[in-house]
Amino acid sequence: xxxxxxxxxxxxLHKTSGVKYFFSSIWKNKMxxxxxxxxxxxxxxxxxxxxxxxxxxxxxxxxxxxxxAQHWLGTDYAGKDTLVxxxxxxxxxxxxxxxxGVISITIACIVGIVSGLLGGKVDTILMVITxxxxxxxxxxxxxxxxxxxxxxxxxxxxxxxxxxxxAGLAKAIxxxxxxxxxxxFIEASRILGISNFNIIVNDVIPNIISYIAVNFISMMKEAIxxxxxLMYLGLVPFQGNHWGMMIQLALTVSGAMMGSSAxxxxxxxxxxxxxxxxxxxxxxxxLDDALNPRLRN
Amino acid sequence: MTKKFLMALLTIFVAMIVMFVVIQSMxxxxxxxxxxxxxxxxNVQYEIAYERAKSILNYDPEMPMTQRFFNYxxxxxxxxxxxxxxxxxxVASVVGGALPWTLLVVSLSLFLSxxxxxxxxxxxxxxxxxxxxxxxxxxxxxxxxxxNYVLGYLxxxxxxxxxxxxxxRGAYSTEVTPGFNGPFIRDVxxxxxxxVLTYFLTTVAGWIISMKANSLSVLGEDYITxxxxxxxxxxxxxxxxxxxxxxxxxxxxxxxxxxxxxGGSPLIENLFFYPGVGYYLNKAIAARDYxxxxxxxxxxxxxxxxxxxxxxxLYKYLNPRLRDA
Numbered sequence: 001x002x003x004x005x006x007x008x009x010x011x012x013l014h015k016t017s018g019v020k021y022f023f024s025s026i027w028k029n030k031m032x033x034x035x036x037x038x039x040x041x042x043x044x045x046x047x048x049x050x051x052x053x054x055x056x057x058x059x060x061x062x063x064x065x066x067x068x069a070q071h072w073l074g075t076d077y078a079g080k081d082t083l084v085x086x087x088x089x090x091x092x093x094x095x096x097x098x099x100x101g102v103i104s105i106t107i108a109c110i111v112g113i114v115s116g117l118l119g120g121k122v123d124t125i126l127m128v129i130t131x132x133x134x135x136x137x138x139x140x141x142x143x144x145x146x147x148x149x150x151x152x153x154x155x156x157x158x159x160x161x162x163x164x165x166x167a168g169l170a171k172a173i174x175x176x177x178x179x180x181x182x183x184x185f186i187e188a189s190r191i192l193g194i195s196n197f198n199i200i201v202n203d204v205i206p207n208i209i210s211y212i213a214v215n216f217i218s219m220m221k222e223a224i225x226x227x228x229x230l231m232y233l234g235l236v237p238f239q240g241n242h243w244g245m246m247i248q249l250a251l252t253v254s255g256a257m258m259g260s261s262a263x264x265x266x267x268x269x270x271x272x273x274x275x276x277x278x279x280x281x282x283x284x285x286x287l288d289d290a291l292n293p294r295l296r297n
Numbered sequence: 298m299t300k301k302f303l304m305a306l307l308t309i310f311v312a313m314i315v316m317f318v319v320i321q322s323m324x325x326x327x328x329x330x331x332x333x334x335x336x337x338x339x340n341v342q343y344e345i346a347y348e349r350a351k352s353i354l355n356y357d358p359e360m361p362m363t364q365r366f367f368n369y370x371x372x373x374x375x376x377x378x379x380x381x382x383x384x385x386x387x388v389a390s391v392v393g394g395a396l397p398w399t400l401l402v403v404s405l406s407l408f409l410s411x412x413x414x415x416x417x418x419x420x421x422x423x424x425x426x427x428x429x430x431x432x433x434x435x436x437x438x439x440x441x442x443x444x445n446y447v448l449g450y451l452x453x454x455x456x457x458x459x460x461x462x463x464x465x466r467g468a469y470s471t472e473v474t475p476g477f478n479g480p481f482i483r484d485v486x487x488x489x490x491x492x493v494l495t496y497f498l499t500t501v502a503g504w505i506i507s508m509k510a511n512s513l514s515v516l517g518e519d520y521i522t523x524x525x526x527x528x529x530x531x532x533x534x535x536x537x538x539x540x541x542x543x544x545x546x547x548x549x550x551x552x553x554x555x556x557x558x559x560g561g562s563p564l565i566e567n568l569f570f571y572p573g574v575g576y577y578l579n580k581a582i583a584a585r586d587y588x589x590x591x592x593x594x595x596x597x598x599x600x601x602x603x604x605x606x607x608x609x610x611l612y613k614y615l616n617p618r619l620r621d622a
Contacts (some may be wrong), residue, residue, distance in 0.1 A: 086504060095604070130309075132308055132312050135602055136598060137597045140560055140575075140578055140593075141316075141319070141598060143578075143579075144323060144582060147323050148323050160538060221442075228444055229446065229564050233563065233567060251450065270447050273444065274439065276440030277441070277443075278439070278442045281441065
């Protein structure tokens, strides 16, 4: 029955299955289940942390301490508790990554879908722009941009990080759109006189949603890498408890590489970043199954 | 092909114009940065320091943007990239000094990770080894998630600080004389070890995974089954049927990752104080050395465009199915 429904093509996402189906599908896949749990823990850190914890105060008498009962992960160069900073930092890390992901996905979708669907001159112009943006090396550009645009909040940071990363994805989405553009169900919608906007929303996006979701996760991964990289180079004087800031301070101020107890202060954010990336990666493995109606049986 | 080449040139040109606009809108002024420096060191008034800096840098901040843009475009077209403000040498000579180091490290690590990745990828696919596959996923989960410069730090900590076997900074030590002699080459290679190892460890699993996936899909093709039915030796199937077809799509990714490594060099080279393109780009950004910055962007962009151009050419050349098209 479903096979028939799909081959006729005039089909919206199975609304009955929706959110519940999505999570049960993620849960069934062992790898994405672990990923989901990791991401939820970080999300809880980001949401609940600021509610229950205060900004740690400097305490120069107890600086650079190793792990103890009072300070589980020791203290930093100014005597602040590492664990508290780590938990409070989750919010900014997640927000920056989230904004970067959302902004670049949005631009990529608009450019890719419009370019692929309309074709002609619009396509040519958009693709010339995209090709130029793809050519400019991502990280060096971000280095310069982080100085042009003064980064004061997570949104601006996300914007700077996504200013180039949309281009590669836009090209990929365009070619996806070109493939489905000539399928019967799009043609049927056209013949029925449905507007371009409605075709995009009801026919095109549901078909590429799993692709977009997987890319959203990898955009977030890359954004975190780039954010931490920029902070490590000292190019983003971002206020707040970002893990990248902790790494930079650990390397510059505390001499984490000299074998002192500051190594914990360095490793703690590194482990968190690795875990978060791992969570994203594992979660993404199940996304395709959960969102792609063609793979359901 | 000529059309593609012209398109590549145009892309470089447009990208450079975009970079000009971005660089020019950076806050901070190179004269001001140097003047503050002179003021501190020579203990003079700011105005005097400013004039001095202006004459040293040979840069007039009041020059209108259009004039500067015109000079810049003329410079690109004639191949004159200007003079670096911080190094007081022509940008071309700074770029020429930096480029070989980045090329050395990037191509060495790319070659190593590609070769190892391809061989292991085919092996895992051919043997359908479950254990190796699990090891691979575990490895990629960790090394794909750790930023390469953080891994670089850990390697420095392990090999230079704790074990003390490998040098952690620079491209060669001062004791050796640069040139084509044994000690120098050995010294350069030991200095390249840690940067190359950093790149290698973080990228090799990606190659294994894509090679494995390609090989598996090729192994499902009819011509492989047919070759087996014909009684061809496994060796023959592996070398002529499987590896050739599975390798082909990777050629394009090779170019892409060459560009990525090149663009990512600021992080690694900064960490190892390796005097390559990325290292000087960092310096140029910090000092607002506009000509040098533009020169470094020019060389990075050119390398990226060039490598994708070469990849496209190679892909066509290696794939007989596309040769007549």
